[in-house]
Amino acid sequence: MKKNSVSVGIIGFGTVGSGTAHILITSADVIRERTGFAVELKRIADLDVTRDRGVKLPAGMLTTDPAAVIDDPDIDIVIELMGGIHPAKEFMIRAIRNGKHVVTANKALLATEGNELFAEAERAGVEIGFEASVAGGIPIIKVLREGLIANRIIAVYGIINGTSNYIFTKMSDEKVEFSEALKEAQRLGYAEADPAFDIEGIDSAHKLTILASLAYGIPLSYNEVYKEGITRITAQDIAFAAELGYKVKLLAITKATNEGIEMRVHPTMVPNEYLISKVDGVFNAVYVQGDAVGATLYYGRGAGDMPTGSAVVADIIDIGRNVMCGSTRRIPGIPGFVKPGAAAKKIKKMDDVESMYYFRFSAFDEPGVLSRISGILGNYNISIASVIQKGRSIGGSVPVVVLAHRSREKDVLSALREIDALPVVSEKTLFIRVEDSKE
């Protein structure tokens, strides 16, 4: 008898779990109309089975026992939405070894333990769906694995942490400092009480790890991602950036270069003319440049119960279609390639990365300061594109802003070490990398 439904169970009934359950229940008709089969939500496991999540569930669906999902022989797909590394990893492995497909939104787990998990899935002949792990509702995983498959990927630039983007947008629109913008983000529920994952670039780095594997067919390499948070950036820097024609965004960047693959997350200045500079608030966007397709951009909500649930359910249906027609593992998991390519798969060291740079020097207001700074920059082959020096302080320090042409990270760090040691320099120099295709 031909199967005409797939059964799923959810582990983790938090924000995304509720959104997923909500969609599966209220859009069951839509799913059936479009696919010809039903997705049956059988069981939801969570430690808390009493809190009201605003989703009406049939009696007996909720359980505190994850084994009731993982070990149920009738469940085809286990949806892991509990987050964290342990015991999510162990649950996932057990489900895989039980021959179940897994769908997850857990970027931290995939980025750090994913190579092992994908190998387990390959051995067991099951799939791991992970559309929801990057950029919430934006189907960027599908775009990279299928939509743009004919392309050599030249670069991926992502605004993939809504909290940081909200903070920068708020700082830019309302001229407030980081701490105030963060407080507002926390008040609105966009940032956790411990916001480190978001504002230190860790969450973006997890997601970038996944994107880079798909783009370049490399194993998940979280430890090789350079990451730098947004906490150093001041409202003043955002204003100077605006004056120079740029917006400041926390970008996750992966690029293919002759010297290897770049993987880096840091505050970045992008020209006002770039569409990605207009992506504001908690929204996410991923810019993908392919050798055939050229510039493309994908925009939407990167978090939230329903947007992320939209991605989880898309994965369930994708796997469901494979179950229906016996084409499991139709598309390889991670790394994105079936066999390692001929292309260089070396990861480039951050020291060797080149870009334009924005510097804000804090110098005592004395004659000759700019000439000493620019002298040192020159010694390291860092050439100046423009300078902003304004106002005069009385005996205090003034900001000197310099935009430098394309330079090497290693040279920049060396030059700044020398400059910051000058007696006329009053504070550690603030720098922001600048992505501008004009250079």
Next chain:
Amino acid sequence: MKKNSVSVGIIGFGTVGSGTAHILITSADVIRERTGFAVELKRIADLDVTRDRGVKLPAGMLTTDPAAVIDDPDIDIVIELMGGIHPAKEFMIRAIRNGKHVVTANKALLATEGNELFAEAERAGVEIGFEASVAGGIPIIKVLREGLIANRIIAVYGIINGTSNYIFTKMSDEKVEFSEALKEAQRLGYAEADPAFDIEGIDSAHKLTILASLAYGIPLSYNEVYKEGITRITAQDIAFAAELGYKVKLLAITKATNEGIEMRVHPTMVPNEYLISKVDGVFNAVYVQGDAVGATLYYGRGAGDMPTGSAVVADIIDIGRNVMCGSTRRIPGIPGFVKPGAAAKKIKKMDDVESMYYFRFSAFDEPGVLSRISGILGNYNISIASVIQKGRSIGGSVPVVVLAHRSREKDVLSALREIDALPVVSEKTLFIRVEDSKE
């Protein structure tokens, strides 16, 4: 023996045909690394086998005989890139009846004859790939059929004709009139010598027909799409729109409403804050709003050999994967739904569409003109949001610009008929519909 390659043949070696061949030849390694199988380009048929397209082909690949592609038993997938309705339709049907899958970029053919073609494909148990038919390299077909499948689609707004968007961008940036912008588009090769398909909204309507079928599971209904071109819009209107905080774009719109599905293509004013208003030049973008995912946007090049070739090759690989694992027709063709849904599938008449409106009245400079115009508007329940009236002519006519709150198309047309018959009105009133979620 397990197959480890698919064979393809191309009919039509024009712009997109060359791009497709170029990708298949120069990225054969990438395709094999990512999928584990090879795509073998066997034959290309075109009437002209001598012109240099900049693609190096093995000897004997080019033929003037389409039957050498369509009837070759070794070819799995026929790529139809000749364009036009006949004989493309007949070739496609013959290929389908020969048991071959078809990939096409031919929106005109699909929009007008597609219901028959998709029925043929269903009968023959083959697939029609049509990613390249809408928005060039942007994988919008895959996004609607797969990425956002968990969503009830609320609305789709597309800038899906690069020529028109180039013309509006040029008129806006350089304050030139339509005819001059069109001439420049033709000079740059963005517009055909006969630009009617682009500037009359026909091309956008073809593409919208396809998007609406996928979004709402309705048969292709090109004849029910309302279409209006961009030729009436003047540089003055674009300047007034800017003054009111809007950009003018040729939008293809499909929406689900209680009174049925809207399908319409016309110049539209969109608020400056909307990301889609920033899509300039020949670029395309499709905004999709789903009930779960919320607002999303997809941006990229809507035409050109390589971007469109990127979409064609993605389809080839998608079908190739199905061939490899025996999962042909894993995803239904058009209409996008396996079975007609319970949702209302009625197409809404343009008369019943509601939106905000921009009017530019041309009136003789006499006292009481505005009161007579606004009186008639009021009689038809059209209420005024704002007015711009500037300058005075000496005895001549002056433009009076009115932005009206949400009104019904039918009422607007009736009111304009009365207004345009007034002796004080010197010219037919120009109106532009306004999409603004604030109303």
